Amino acid sequence: MKRIGIVLAVAVTAAGCATMAADTDYGKAALDLMKADFKSKGPATLDRIVNQDEAQRLCSEYPTERPKEVAEKIEAEQLKLVKYPADGKYLGKWQEGEKIAQNGRGMQSSDKVGSPNGGNCYACHQITKEEISFGNIGPSLYQYGKLRGQSEEILKYTWAKIYNAQAFSACSNMPRFGHKGILDEKQLKDVMALLLDPASPANK
Ligand code: HEC
Known part of the structure; x- marks a missing residue:
């Protein structure tokens, strides 16, 4: 973890309001604060913020820009973690996919443990013309x-992207829906259909 020395520390100490010594490990200090103040409740468990996996650790180490080798390492490792559908079928029902894309609930302290999560896709993406309220981060x-189209390559790429967005963009803002168990295999197939089924309003 990076240590940041503060040049102004002496002046601050002189002013009598220094609470953290120069050379404080701010990453560790922030983590300690979260461990002390945040509490697990329902499906919103503390391990989501305190137990970072290797990709999250590297993204925290390089929050804005990262060396090309680091990005490539994250993407290659995340791609290896993608599990493709067991029966080789990628598309479920677009109507169900639309409900999942609209649903922003899940994994919050007020949700029931084990209740199905939404995908909240519209928070970041335009998908159909009917839904006029959408975000544009994605x-x-x-x-x-x-x-x-629906070639094998497109099906595989789209599945892998939704399953683990970091397989193609290290430190993506998009949640790793399959990898993190946010959506199950059936739900993933349904959002795939929303994007790829010719009958889906996304393709009208
Ligand atoms: C918090 C924001 C966010 C959410 C929520 C989100 N995405 Fe994304 N998505 C992105 C961003 C940003 C990108 C651009 C590439 C990247 O940074 O990963 C993206 C890229 C994609 C792509 C690749 C597009 C392309 O042209 O190759 C697909 C497919 C996709 N998202 C599908 C979904 C689906 C389906 C959902 C819901 C289950 C979803 N996204 C939810 C932010 C989000």
Whole structure:
């Protein structure tokens, strides 16, 4: 973890309000604070913030820009963790996928443990023309299937992207839906259909 020395520490000490010594390990201090103040409740468990996996650790170490080798290492390792559908079928029902994309609930302290999560895709993506309330952190997915088709490569790429977004963009803002067990295999198939089924309103 990086140590940040503070040049102004002497002046601050002189002013009599220094609570942290110069050369404080702020990463550790922040983690200690979260461990002390945050409490697990229901499905919102503390291990989500205190137990970082290797990808999260590297993303914290390089929060804005990271060396190319670091990004490539994260992506290669995350791609290896993708589990493809056991029966080789990628598409479920787009109607169910739309409900999952609309649903922003799940994994919050007020949710029941074990209740199904939503995907909250609209928080970051445009998907259909009918839904006019959407975020734009992610690219528009309107006409995703119409523009890309349904080749084996596209099915595999789209599955892997939704399963583990970091397999293609290290430190992505997009949740790792399959990898983190946010959505199960059936739900993943349903959101796949929302994007790829020609009958889906996403492709009209
Ligand atoms: C918190 C924001 C966020 C959420 C929620 C989110 N995404 Fe994304 N998504 C992104 C971003 C940002 C990208 C651009 C690439 C990257 O940074 O990973 C992206 C990229 C994608 C891509 C690749 C697009 C392309 O042109 O190759 C697909 C497919 C996708 N998202 C599907 C989904 C689906 C389906 C859901 C819901 C289950 C979802 N996303 C939820 C932020 C999000």
